Amino acid sequence: MNTFLSALFSGFANGAVYSLVALGLVIVWRGAGIVNFAQMGQAMFSTYIASTMIISGYSYWFGFIVAILAGAVLGAFLDILVMRPLSHKKRGELLNSETMRAAVPVIASLGILGVLQSMAGIIWVAEERGFPAPFKQEGFTVGGTVMPFTSFDVFVVSVVFIALATTTIFFKKTGMGLAMRATALNQEVAKLSGIRTNHARTLSWAISGAASSLAGLLITPSSNLSPNTLDLALIVGFTAAVVGGLNSPIGAVLGGFIVGLLISFVTFYLSPEDVFISILALLIFVLIVKPRGILSGKDSRRV
Amino acid sequence: MLKVENLVTRFGSVVALDGISMAAAESKITTVIGANGAGKSTLLRTISGLEHATSGTITWQGESIIGLRPEEIVRRGIAHVPEGHAVIAELTVEENIQMGSLFRRRKFSSDVAAAMDEMYQLFPRLQERRKQLAGTLSGGERQMLAISRALVSRPKLLLLDEPSLGLAPLVVEQIIDTINSLCRTTGLTVLLVEQNANTALGVADHGILLALGKVVADRPAAELKADATLRAAYLGY
Numbered sequence: 449m450n451t452f453l454s455a456l457f458s459g460f461a462n463g464a465v466y467s468l469v470a471l472g473l474v475i476v477w478r479g480a481g482i483v484n485f486a487q488m489g490q491a492m493f494s495t496y497i498a499s500t501m502i503i504s505g506y507s508y509w510f511g512f513i514v515a516i517l518a519g520a521v522l523g524a525f526l527d528i529l530v531m532r533p534l535s536h537k538k539r540g541e542l543l544n545s546e547t548m549r550a551a552v553p554v555i556a557s558l559g560i561l562g563v564l565q566s567m568a569g570i571i572w573v574a575e576e577r578g579f580p581a582p583f584k585q586e587g588f589t590v591g592g593t594v595m596p597f598t599s600f601d602v603f604v605v606s607v608v609f610i611a612l613a614t615t616t617i618f619f620k621k622t623g624m625g626l627a628m629r630a631t632a633l634n635q636e637v638a639k640l641s642g643i644r645t646n647h648a649r650t651l652s653w654a655i656s657g658a659a660s661s662l663a664g665l666l667i668t669p670s671s672n673l674s675p676n677t678l679d680l681a682l683i684v685g686f687t688a689a690v691v692g693g694l695n696s697p698i699g700a701v702l703g704g705f706i707v708g709l710l711i712s713f714v715t716f717y718l719s720p721e722d723v724f725i726s727i728l729a730l731l732i733f734v735l736i737v738k739p740r741g742i743l744s745g746k747d748s749r750r751v
Numbered sequence: 752m753l754k755v756e757n758l759v760t761r762f763g764s765v766v767a768l769d770g771i772s773m774a775a776a777e778s779k780i781t782t783v784i785g786a787n788g789a790g791k792s793t794l795l796r797t798i799s800g801l802e803h804a805t806s807g808t809i810t811w812q813g814e815s816i817i818g819l820r821p822e823e824i825v826r827r828g829i830a831h832v833p834e835g836h837a838v839i840a841e842l843t844v845e846e847n848i849q850m851g852s853l854f855r856r857r858k859f860s861s862d863v864a865a866a867m868d869e870m871y872q873l874f875p876r877l878q879e880r881r882k883q884l885a886g887t888l889s890g891g892e893r894q895m896l897a898i899s900r901a902l903v904s905r906p907k908l909l910l911l912d913e914p915s916l917g918l919a920p921l922v923v924e925q926i927i928d929t930i931n932s933l934c935r936t937t938g939l940t941v942l943l944v945e946q947n948a949n950t951a952l953g954v955a956d957h958g959i960l961l962a963l964g965k966v967v968a969d970r971p972a973a974e975l976k977a978d979a980t981l982r983a984a985y986l987g988y
Contacts, residue, residue, distance in 0.1 A: 642854035
């Protein structure tokens, strides 16, 4: 019973941060039609910025906010400097085929990831450092046993739900959200409707950058900070996003919790070594059984 | 008035528009007819900024609009309904219409809701289906939605590409009638591209016949309709 509760709590806490990672991926996918593999590189970079600020004496919350803003600015810059030029049709024959137009940005995002990791290595000497949590990392006690669920985890879960509610309302209820969805779904019709699609894409990169920086800040306290710390989080977050259908913020969060619980139950009942294989199995299972994710029921595609 | 002079649009080595000069008179319906591949759609797409002109000029209300992005051209009062019932299937009917008025939110905030209501009056079927996804609509309804999305921006010039494509004759008639009455009552300028020359010339004031990217005839619609030689040579009936 206690093992079960422990697995449940720990899975819930981990799932929350993976939800945020998945949410960041979904936002860029919805807003710009790209799976951004550089995302956790961006998050790592802004977490390093927060860490540097905290080490030089600023308060945790100051570093926290600066990192989120830095994440948004970095996201916007990457779009303007790398992705926007790549999407120009005039750039050459290479981009004339639909497949290449879809593949090139993804490969570019892998390139960006490499550059960000090397730059972090150069600037911060690739040293592993700790990163503080703003709340106590002591578990709550249930019936005399200490559960792997801390005040920090409560904070993380609340942050995730606030982020989910904000993005859902933003996408569904605001004009800018509609402009971003339209841009992702059909650029030509969006442009003809007067939507400045370049701005919409940049904005989705900025929002996603902020969300993933938030994820970075919340993940690193439980590990250490190094240029490669967040690679695993990207893989897990990507699986979560695919489980959720890549298209829906709610799906992303659900997917995050599913993957978090899976990891935790595998760790507690089987062994930590089986975690990767179980994530992979989940990914393949979802791709075969529900290739558009668990929330894809009422989806309608163009014929 | 829209004025196009010596317009050339190339796709690689293919010349789609080969020195086109034409005009669309204010508050009139001008139709561009011609066989498949004559360059009709490319002409509209170059005017609305979707394709880049290789050379030539496009002047709208005395101002050059060549080289502007589509999203800026809409702001100058030119709305384009591209071929193939261009709506976004994954958005609701209401969102599709709303999309066309997003850029007017700030400057004309009081008029945005009124413009949407007018669209529902124009096509009551869209109001019934306003919460449905556009992908669930019939072909005719999609075309109505695509036209509403363009009209809600309150354009002065409407570029309409093959509205009859794949639709039942009765629906085509309804759509053409709506456009015609809009032109006559509100003074909307219409540039209508059609493969169905008879329908188009029946409603238009002026007709332009394209063949292989060139203008072969530019005359009042009635005259063009009556010219059996031209019809036989270029339209094949």
